[in-house]
């Protein structure tokens with residue numbers, strides 16, 4: 001269909017300010033890390049309601065027009081890139097919080113609400129949305145649902161799937177299907193919402209969600225601990241699980257090169273501990289006993305040092321210290337900024353094997369001409385490790401070589417090529433190795 005004809009159809013269902021074309025696309029982009037590259041698209045549509053999303057999708061379906069959906073543009077798998085012939089539908093104007101049910105511990109909102117905004121608004125009501133990852137200030141809840149995002153508290157609270165109670169979505173023909181119930185248990189037939197969680201927009205556009213919330217813990221402490229031995233990373237995890245139990249909400253790991261980069265001259269992060277250890281473990285404790293939690297947590301950390309499970313540790317008590325410590329783990333843009341070209345990975349490996357598998361992968365990558373930096377880090381307690389691999393060129397052979405090293409080693413231990421980021425366009429070719 002001629003461009004002008006389809007645009008005039010969009011004008012019948014959206015007001016002019018919700019349709020961006022031509023010059024207006026120059027200031028738009030397809031990823032938060034690529035703001036210097038203008039968006040390529042036939043047009044960018046900014047619907048304000050489910051009805052508008054439905055009308056737009058119906059027009060596209062009737063005219064065989066491809067759509068790319070934009071949430072917060074923080075994905076790491078090339079899933080929001082578009083071409084000049086595709087229509088982009090962004091959910092950013094659908095950012096209303098519809099209801100917070102304090103007694104029922106749920107929130108109902110539109111899918112374009114930024115995750116951090118939900119975290120903050122429910123915090124004021126003594127409630128917690130446990131979804132927590134570095135991109136929470138930009139990622140939208142619809143994006144998190146569509147990718148089944150994980151993050152730093154998965155082993156305690158589960159992936160996004162565990163937090164979704166209800167969904168409204170627009171199907172490819174424009175039909176709106178809605179189940180916005182606030183129920184934890186509902187076995188009355190097929191649970192259709194599960195299909196939309198993690199399907200990366202392939203089955204429809206998520207327009208509203210109901211999320212489950214938790215009571216806000218009264219205390220929160222963070223420790224950064226070091227060791228040179230992966231077995232001790234596991235020993236420390238076991239001790240924490242035994243003695244802290246359900247108060248253990250985060251257990252993350254950085255390897256030496258990654259830590260060095262995060263606390264190096266180019267960042268503002270404090271080097272809390274020397275940079276000559278092999279492993280840096282980040283522990284989050286959240287509890288309910290204001291009087292005793294800190295002493296309890298501290299005594300366990302000190303005991304682990306005495307027993308030489310860890311070599312040293314610091315504990316962040318106040319907000320400022322904790323923001324700083326977690327910045328070292330979360331601010332991974334620092335790692336991606338190091339080189340002009342990089343490749344990102346998000347693999348799952350059985351937890352006991354992580355130490356040896358990452359050593360093997362790192363050795364093979366070091367032997368690979370063209371690889372400049374290797375930064376492993378991740379959610380060690382749930383077996384999900386990321387790599388950001390820096391290169392000086394975008395050479396396709398090098399790209400394939402790196403993919404093969406990572407994915408073949410992952411496959412050898414029955415791992416997964418995508419733990420939480422999804423497939424996007426980047427990993428499509430490798431789905432066969434799932």
Ligand SMILES: Cc1cc2nc3c(=O)[nH]c(=O)nc-3n(C[C@H](O)[C@H](O)[C@H](O)COP(=O)(O)OP(=O)(O)OC[C@H]3O[C@@H](n4cnc5c(N)ncnc54)[C@H](O)[C@@H]3O)c2cc1C
Pocket residue numbers: 068069070071072073074075076079080091111132133134135138139140141142143144145146147148149150151152200201202204205206207330331332333420421424
């Ligand atoms: C610094 C950083 C840290 C990160 N850490 C983590 C982490 O710990 N865990 C993790 O899981 N991910 C992480 N990510 C990846 C990313 O933040 C998540 O995948 C996030 O869920 C994407 O949300 P978004 O709103 O940005 O979606 P986008 O990037 O805009 O889109 C992601 C996919 O979902 C589709 N989509 C978006 N909105 C909708 C909708 N309403 N309906 C249907 N489809 C839709 C898009 O078309 C695309 O396929 C990180 C990213 C960065 C940059």
